[in-house]
Amino acid sequence: MKHPLFLEPIFKERIWGGTALRDRFGYSIPSEKTGECWAVSAHANGSSTIQNGRLAGKTLDQVWKECPEFFGFPQRSVFPLLVKVLDANMDLSVQVHPDDDYAIVHENGDLGKTECWYIIDCKEGAELILGHHAGTKEEFKQLIESGDWNGLLRRINIKPGDFFYVPSGTLHALCEGTLVLEIQQNSDTTYRVYDYERCNDHGQKRDLHIEKAMEVVNIPHTDSEPIPSVKEIKDAVITSYVQSDYFSVYKWNVSGKPVFPSHQTYLLGSVVEGSGIIENNGVQYECKKGSHFILPAHFGEFSIEGTCELIIAHPS
Structure with missing residues (x-):
């Protein structure tokens, strides 16, 4: 008889993380800068472990390969989705993700990344970045080079219960004080455009990927707002x-x-x-x-x- 698979999450420390995953859900987190809970994952960078039943102890990646009947005998070689909970205790980098066609060529055959966000909670007055104001690639590049982030970035006020669909090619960022459930393609490819000049614990700035971002970003930005x-x-x-x-x-x-x-x-x-x-x-x-x-x-x-x-x- 088939039964539900309950999953043990994987946690990722991030420069922008905090303690909301522990405070809100009671998770045992690795540090006070825990940014991501990979809740349902079969990705090579972290695969969830089955907690219950005859498959307990196996990873989701193993079960995907060994028990195709559980999933209806899927034809895909990799588990297609990844579910995360994100604690944006600080602003995330402004970033963009490639589509499948670009990622297959430039990211060793990986999937692209279309995603969506459900706002579990956020502080009063919270916002996120979704899209930009540039009309052409030349204007987009000029605004980046001049550091005119206020002129470039499109900011949206948010509240708990909001939902956002973020197709590949969309410039975006979660901002400070936001707790989000994210459902996405099974990809870990991110091209950072701006990271607030932050340094990590070793005094190093994180890499930016302006060239690749310029190749995949949608210009001009077009809204993708599904109607619930x-x-x-x-x-x-x-x-x-x-x-x-x-x-x-x-x-x-x-x-x-x-x-x-x-x-x-x-x-x-x-x-x-x-x-x-x-x-x-x-x-x-x-x-x-x-x-x-x-x-x-x-x-x-x-x-x-x-x-x-x-x-x-x-x-x-």
Whole structure:
């Protein structure tokens, strides 16, 4: 019988990280500058470990290769998605990611990186950078060379519960005081354009990648703002955020014991608030705030009993 896979996250220290992953979710973090929780990951730079069942102790990368029936016998060679929780205790670098075509040629065959953000929490007055004001590549380059970041960068005010879709080629950055669930293609390729002249603990500035960024950035910037749709079922409200070429993302607000139909694809789930009990064929599985899991393809009808908020995703 197939069962959910609950995953042990991997944590990454970052120059801009803090302690929100511990304070909000109770994670055991490696330091006071922990920026990233790789919650559902089969990437070579960090693969999540299965916590439960007969596959306990294996990495998600291993399970992807050894148990294709769990995922509906996928044809892809690599697990397509990566789910993170990001603690932007300080501003992240202004950056851009390549698309698949560019990454295959210039990044050793890796995937490109289209991503999306669900704002779990943020300080009052928080903002993020999404896009730019340059009309041409020449203007983009001139604004960078002159250091006119206020003239170049497009800033947006944000609040908890906001959702943003960030296609490859979009100049972007999370800013100080933001806690975000990120769902993205399974890629770790980032081209930094600006890093606030910061130095690491060794007094060194992080590398910038202006040349590659110039080759992949969308000029002029075009908005990609999906329009969410809301559907109510018994004991739950389902918000559909995006159905893209790479992933579909939803929010499930559960209050009671809603029943969900069987699904053909596997689902990635992250509990951002509350707790619940997943039940399938009479077997129960506890999920709580900070839990991350995968429901297998053709899992069958299941219920979730409790009061909780989950972000659900599946590959396209």
